[in-house]
């Protein structure tokens with residue numbers, strides 16, 4: 001087996017990034033890290049500790065004081081822990097989705113999480129998905145993917161995911177959240193979501209899970225053979 005590579009996957013909300021990243025990691029025996037889960041964990045922390053008010057104003061002073069002591073861990077079975085508490089379900093609620101992009105735009109939050117993400121990927125053999133993985137976290141990743149899907153497909157996928165967890169949200173509200181996060185994520189000053197020049201684009205609108213995985217595995221194979 002040749003060297004394990006680093007795979008960076010970026011894209012808009014609910015485009016299938018995490019599913020692809022998870023499947024790729026499983027097929028290759030690599031580690032999968034959902035960096036969005038880490039931003040969602042900080043967002044949940046802010047909600048639970050009243051660091052964001054009803055107008056969306058964040059108490060930066062307080063956040064700065066506490067961020068150093070926040071412990072965010074992701075287990076190999078993809079459970080997410082915040083200071084040892086399992087928050088895997090709690091970070092997927094519409095409430096968290098409603099504020100996460102605001103929290104993710106804060107420089108000190110990004111600094112802390114990017115540092116942790118880079119440490120997790122130091123040894124290679126990692127698939128990480130997010131918004132700034134190919135641009136900021138792993139700019140030297142051997143494979144960079146930029147995943148897209150139509151608005152209608154993204155909305156249906158996220159609705160199905162929420163319903164399977166017992167969350168009731170209208171189609172219009174789900175689409176609104178996806179679009180508003182896309183806008184915030186791609187227009188923020190700190191490491192906005194961009195499609196880097198060396199990323200391969202994968203439109204998953206008309207692909208099922210197996211098809212998108214097969215496409216990506218071929219790309220991995222090409223890179224490993226060239227090494």
Ligand code: CDP
Pocket residue numbers: 012013014015018035036037039040100101102104105129130131132133181182185
């Ligand atoms: O799964 P979904 O596409 O809904 O989003 P996510 O990957 O869970 O990410 C949630 C939010 O975290 C995004 O909308 C971004 O605001 C932020 N995020 C980020 O800024 N940088 C990353 N590397 C990953 C997520």
